[in-house]
Amino acid sequence: MSAPLQDTLARPLRDLRISVTDRCNFRCPYCMPEEIFGEGFPFQRRGEILSFEEIVRLARILVGLGAGKLRITGGEPLLRAQLPRLVAKLAALPGVQDLALTTNGVLLPRFAGALAEAGLHRVTISLDSLDAATFRRMSGGRGEAGAVLDGIAAAESAGLSPIKINCVVQRGVNDDQVVALARRFRGTGHVLRLIEFMDVGTTNAWNLAEVAPAREILQRIEAEFPLEPVAPNYPGEVARRYLYRDGGGEIGIIASVSQPFCGDCSRARLSADGRLFTCLFAAEGRDLKTPLRAGASDSELREQIAGTWRRRRDRYSEERAARSPASPRKVEMFQIGG
Ligand code: SAM
Ligand code: SF4
Ligand code: SF4
Numbered sequence: 313m314s315a316p317l318q319d320t321l322a323r324p325l326r327d328l329r330i331s332v333t334d335r336c337n338f339r340c341p342y343c344m345p346e347e348i349f350g351e352g353f354p355f356q357r358r359g360e361i362l363s364f365e366e367i368v369r370l371a372r373i374l375v376g377l378g379a380g381k382l383r384i385t386g387g388e389p390l391l392r393a394q395l396p397r398l399v400a401k402l403a404a405l406p407g408v409q410d411l412a413l414t415t416n417g418v419l420l421p422r423f424a425g426a427l428a429e430a431g432l433h434r435v436t437i438s439l440d441s442l443d444a445a446t447f448r449r450m451s452g453g454r455g456e457a458g459a460v461l462d463g464i465a466a467a468e469s470a471g472l473s474p475i476k477i478n479c480v481v482q483r484g485v486n487d488d489q490v491v492a493l494a495r496r497f498r499g500t501g502h503v504l505r506l507i508e509f510m511d512v513g514t515t516n517a518w519n520l521a522e523v524a525p526a527r528e529i530l531q532r533i534e535a536e537f538p539l540e541p542v543a544p545n546y547p548g549e550v551a552r553r554y555l556y557r558d559g560g561g562e563i564g565i566i567a568s569v570s571q572p573f574c575g576d577c578s579r580a581r582l583s584a585d586g587r588l589f590t591c592l593f594a595a596e597g598r599d600l601k602t603p604l605r606a607g608a609s610d611s612e613l614r615e616q617i618a619g620t621w622r623r624r625r626d627r628y629s630e631e632r633a634a635r636s637p638a639s640p641r642k643v644e645m646f647q648i649g650g
Contacts, residue, residue, distance in 0.1 A: 317377050319590075319624035326548060326578035328379035330367060330402075332395065333387040333584050338416050339452025340440075342480055342509055342516045346452045349515075361584040364398045366604055370582060372405050373614050377621070379580060380409040383436075387584070390419035396430035403431025412436060414478070417463030418455055424463075424470035435467045436476040436505075441489040442496055450486060464502070475502040476564075482509045483524040487532070494533050498560035505551050505564040511632075512592055526552070526567035533563065548576040572629030580621065588617060591626030 317325050335355050339346040362370070371382065382402055389395060403411050410433055417437040427435075439460045440450040447457035467475055477497055481487050490506055497504045506529050511518035533539065539554040542562075550573055551564030567573075581589040586601030598620045603613060 317618055317621055319621055321575070321625065321627070323576070323624070324578050325374070325378040325580055325621050327381040327383065327580070328371065328374045329383045329385050329579060329581045330371065331385050331387060331582065331584045332367070332389045332392040332398065333361065335391050336386065336388040336416075337391060337418065338388065338454045340450055340480075341452055342450075342482060342518075343513075344452070345515055345517070356585050362582075362586045362601060362604075364394075364401060366586065366601070367398060367582070368401045368405070369604070369610075370586070370600055370613065370617075371402055373610060373617060374580065374582075375405050375407045377614065377618055380407050381412075382408055382410065383412045383414060385414045388416055388419075389413060390415050390423055395423065396426040396432075399427055399430040399432045410434075414438070415463070416451070416455065417460040417467075420463030421466040424466040424472060428470040428472050432472060434474060434476075435472045436478055437464055437467065438478045438480075439464075439493070440479050441486045442492050443486075443489060446486050446489060450480075450482075468502075473501065477502055477504045478507060479504065480507045480509055481524045481529055482522050484522060487524040487529070490529055490532055491536050494537060494563060498537065498556060501561060503562045503564055505566055507566040508569040510568050510592075520569075523569050525570040526565045527570065529565060530554070539563065548573075548578045568629055569632075572627075572632070574627035574630045577626070588620060590620065590624040591628050593628035594626060 336344055338344070339349060375382070384395070384399070386392070392398075399411070402408060411431065412434050413427065413432055414436040415438070417439065420435070420437070437460065439457065441447040442457055444457055447455065464475060464477070467473070477493070479486070479490070479493055481490060493504055508526060509518065509523050530539065537560065538557040540557055542553045542555050544553065550568070551566050554563050554565070555561070556563070581592070583589065583597055586604065587597030587599055589597040598616065600613065600616065603616065
């Protein structure tokens with residue numbers, strides 16, 4: 313038996329996020345601003361993205377290396393034709409302990425039943441606001457909060473639970489909505505997770521002033537609903553968990569900016585076009601599609617993937633927090649992180 317795969321910081325590979333498309337029916341300004349991703353933007357063409365068979369082949373290898381937790385994502389994954397077919401293939405892989413999907417939810421009324429039947433375990437649904445105008449703004453004018461709530465109801469009826477509800481909090485945009493969201497999902501069994509606005513990519517005009525730090529978000533919620541912290545469910549869990557003291561259930565905070573958690577990060581990401589990324593903020597991914605399509609054997613692909621993980625030293629969020637005091641961003645970061 314070979315030694316378990318670890319990177320240079322002794323972090324194992326446990327999770328794999330699989331992006332199945334770079335397309336989306338929303339244009340959330342913090343992710344895909346309309347001005348940049350408008351009509352005519354060259355999204356990946358069909359032949360450029362991995363087929364289901366190619367995804368499953370790579371996933372089988374990655375699961376064999378330790379990534380027993382799979383999450384299908386995008387873009388908007390439900391835009392990928394016949395997604396339940398992929399779900400069924402992934403669910404059947406030996407060693408898969410958890411199979412989840414992250415979606416903006418609007419297509420769930422159409423697909424939740426088929427996804428559950430295909431073997432999907434659970435879904436995470438993004439919902440940034442219950443207020444109609446704020447939601448419209450945060451989806452780039454493409455979505456309605458009511459449609460997402462219908463998606464949540466569809467997931468619930470299909471048994472795709474426990475459901476997580478993701479909300480990216482932007483100061484001055486929707487930070488005044490977090491208490492209403494908490495109130496809406498308390499007592500439902502769904503777990504609301506409030507996420508600090510991150511500087512992912514280069515197009516979302518990220519600005520530290522728009523990050524509502526976890527501490528501030530928690531204070532708002534605690535003022536209405538007292539909370540107590542609870543231990544993580546498993547090593548490397550990104551959300552800090554809290555329980556409502558009155559028994560209203562659980563809520564989570566993902567403080568990637570103010571309290572980074574690179575030390576436990578066990579996630580790899582496969583892009584729709586077959587590049588393997590070992591950090592959300594990495595500039596380059598390892599191209600697996602070229603060797604795959606050139607006829608590489610499973611053991612050659614396994615060696616390339618394992619080698620990439622062994623060399624991994626990513627800890628972007630921790631480095632960002634530790635940037636030199638010469639950087640004006642660092643000073644503010646210390647303020648929010650301290
Ligand atoms: N389209 C699906 C959705 O929105 O759920 C799946 C893909 S989306 C990229 C996955 C998650 O990333 C969503 O919950 C979204 O809110 C979050 N996200 C996107 N950009 C972000 C940013 N700049 N900071 C924090 N979270 C972000
Ligand atoms: Fe689309 Fe999700 Fe990005 Fe919003 S966050 S633009 S729904 S991929
Ligand atoms: Fe993991 Fe990179 Fe995020 Fe750190 S910055 S937690 S290494 S994805």
